[in-house]
Amino acid sequence: MVSVRTVPVVPASDRAIRRAADILRRGGLVAFPTETVYGLGADALSEEACAQIFAVKRRPRFDPLIVHVLGAQALEALCAPIDDRARRLIAAFWPGPLTLVLEKTSVVPDLVTAGEATVAVRAPSHPVARALLEAAGMPIAAPSANPFGYVSPTCAEHVRAQLGNDIELILDGGPCDVGVESTIVDLSGENAVLLRAGGVEPSQVESVIGPLGTPRAGDAPRAPGQLVSHYAPRTPLTLLEGCAGRAEPGRRVGLLAFGAPDPAIAASYTTVELLSPSADVREAARHLFACLRRLDERGLDAIVAEPVPHTGLGIAILDRLRRASAARGADAS
Numbered sequence: 576m577v578s579v580r581t582v583p584v585v586p587a588s589d590r591a592i593r594r595a596a597d598i599l600r601r602g603g604l605v606a607f608p609t610e611t612v613y614g615l616g617a618d619a620l621s622e623e624a625c626a627q628i629f630a631v632k633r634r635p636r637f638d639p640l641i642v643h644v645l646g647a648q649a650l651e652a653l654c655a656p657i658d659d660r661a662r663r664l665i666a667a668f669w670p671g672p673l674t675l676v677l678e679k680t681s682v683v684p685d686l687v688t689a690g691e692a693t694v695a696v697r698a699p700s701h702p703v704a705r706a707l708l709e710a711a712g713m714p715i716a717a718p719s720a721n722p723f724g725y726v727s728p729t730c731a732e733h734v735r736a737q738l739g740n741d742i743e744l745i746l747d748g749g750p751c752d753v754g755v756e757s758t759i760v761d762l763s764g765e766n767a768v769l770l771r772a773g774g775v776e777p778s779q780v781e782s783v784i785g786p787l788g789t790p791r792a793g794d795a796p797r798a799p800g801q802l803v804s805h806y807a808p809r810t811p812l813t814l815l816e817g818c819a820g821r822a823e824p825g826r827r828v829g830l831l832a833f834g835a836p837d838p839a840i841a842a843s844y845t846t847v848e849l850l851s852p853s854a855d856v857r858e859a860a861r862h863l864f865a866c867l868r869r870l871d872e873r874g875l876d877a878i879v880a881e882p883v884p885h886t887g888l889g890i891a892i893l894d895r896l897r898r899a900s901a902a903r904g905a906d907a908s
């Protein structure tokens with residue numbers, strides 16, 4: 576008898592969310608939408624459940640997970656008492672795309688934090704993520720639902736295409752609104768440090784708690800955002816310094832354009848993906864990973880990417896493009 580695999584993608588109805596919560600409660604994995612990217616979730620307090628995340632993503636165990644919660648109240652169990660900076664940032668940006676790295680309690684398994692004394696926590700704003708947290712009644716550890724090192728998923732189909740055989744259920748909540756991962760701020764030391772630029776602009780964080788430091792050179796990578804090669808398509812990608820010129824003849828080259836390119840220049844490329852017809856960085860962030868995936872599926876010799884303005888979400892986009900353009904090294908598979 577031929578067994579037909581059921582497609583694990585289901586619209587995120589109340590019933591599907593209850594089913595997802597049941598899977599989480601019995602130690603399974605569920606992919607779910609957040610406002611940033613789709614996450615691959617497991618019970619954050621179960622080392623066994625979280626071990627499956629590392630296996631499915633082929634993620635090295637030195638790379639800790641973000642724990643998702645409904646709000647500040649959940650931190651009482653997971654973290655040491657929080658300080659005024661954390662309180663102000665939570666009041667300003669939660670629920671939303673800001674992850675805080677805080678001193679952890681012993682409740683959080685070492686696997687989740689890669690043995691660090693800190694835990695990364697965020698309260699997502701996506702209604703499906705929140706309904707799932709509520710229904711499951713547990714903190715949910717969730718990295719982006721992609722194989723380690725690859726481009727993050729911003730719709731359910733991206734998750735199915737790569738991890739569909741390994742997860743029981745993918746809740747489909749439509750395309751993600753922000754499109755780049757959360758901003759990560761480390762508050763475990765005296766000086767707040769920006770570990771990853773993301774959905775909340777670093778300047779917005781600074782307007783609440785003052786200047787952010789950057790990680791000291793030589794520190795162990797505290798976030799894969801800091802690994803040189805990450806968020807990378809398989810096709811070699813070059814980040815240009817300015818607007819694209821004509822493509823090199825004789826090669827199959829794809830262009831990732833910020834605003835609408837000159838038609839003659841566009842015609843010289845095998846394919847063009849436009850991040851934002853109105854040249855808006857928010858819209859560009861929303862489209863970034865889907866555009867990169869489409870380019871990666873075209874069997875191109877190369878991708879060239881135009882830079883975006885270094886303002887607002889443009890900072891996070893440029894960070895992802897720089898890392899995608901780095902030669903794929905041993906630090907990300």
Ligand code: TXA
Pocket residue numbers: 609611612613614615638639640641672674676688691693694695717718719720755756757758759770771797798799800
């Ligand atoms: O927007 C997001 O943050 C998405 C959605 C699903 O919430 N999640 C996400 O997870 O981007 P992931 O695994 O792709 O990135 C998690 C980041 C990693 O860079 C990891 O190193 C960092 O969080 N991180 C986690 N725990 C940490 C800790 N204790 N100290 C420093 N960095 C930490």
Ligand code: MG
Pocket residue numbers: 718719727
């Ligand atoms: Mg990721």
